[in-house]
Amino acid sequence: MFTNDPSHASSIxxxxxxLDYYPGWVDSETADAWLEKLVSATPWSQPEIRIYGRQVAVPRMVAWYGDADARYRYSGLRHDPLAWTPLLRDIRERLQHETGQRFNGVLLNLYRDGRDAMGWHSDDEPELGDCPTVASLSLGAERRFDLRRKGSGRIQHSLVLAHGSLLVMRGMTQHHWQHQIARTSKVLQPRLNLTFRLIETRPSK
Structure with a gap:
């Protein structure tokens, strides 16, 4: 079911x-089952963000799951967590075991086809801490993942994220690099991305 041998990982x-990329972190049959179940069972939303004074719907469907106190704010929006489902809890436990990193939340992004996208950004919100680890599981259609140095307008590295693959970003990556999923007319099938994170929480006063 899982490819636990570290030799299957390639460092970028x-x-x-x-950054470490595991192209076959989960076998295709299991990845198919996860994709079908998560797409159909998730209460998707399409929030709006303000860009240049206009309210614009994000070009994808999203959902945020996590521990009760794992509230997450990005793009000016606050996301209160949905309760872990048994499947998401199981995936989290396996990820924690294999990466040695604790996670208390996961952001699900559903790209319905190639017209859905994610613009240039870094996962560097204050609640993620100084050197966040983000574990990104891809299910469904292959999409190109681009990286560029902050301050640069040029793509400096790209890789295709395969069905059932895992990309782990650690250390100073978010300080110095941005990433995107660009629009493409070539992709007609959906892709589901699960990015597991650790939200730094503060005790209530």
């Missing part, structure tokens, strides 16, 4: 970054 050599 970029300065001031730590």
């Amino acid at each position: 050599e970029l300065p001031d970054a730590a």
Whole structure:
């Protein structure tokens, strides 16, 4: 079911970054089952964000799951967590075991086809801490993942994220790099991305 041998991982050599890619972290049959179940069972939403003074719907469907106190704010929106489902809890436990990193939340992004996208950004919100680890599981259609150095307008590295693959970003990656999923007319099938994170929580006063 899982490819636990670290030799299956490939490190992406970029300065001031730590990225490991596992192209077959989960077998295709299991990935198919997860994709079908998560797409159909998730209460998707399409929030709006303000860009240049206009309210614009994000070009994908989203859902945020996590521990009760794992509230997450990005793009000016606050996301209160949905309760872990048994499947998401199981995936989290396996990820924690294999990465040695604790996670208390997961952001689900559903790209319905190639017209859905994610613009340039870094996962560097304050509640993620100084050197966040983000574990990104891809299910469904293959999409190209682009990276560029902050301050640069040029794509400096790209890789295709395969069905059942895992990309782990650690260390100073979010300080120095941005990433995107660009629009494409070539992809007609959906892709589901699960990015597991650790939200730093503060005790209530």
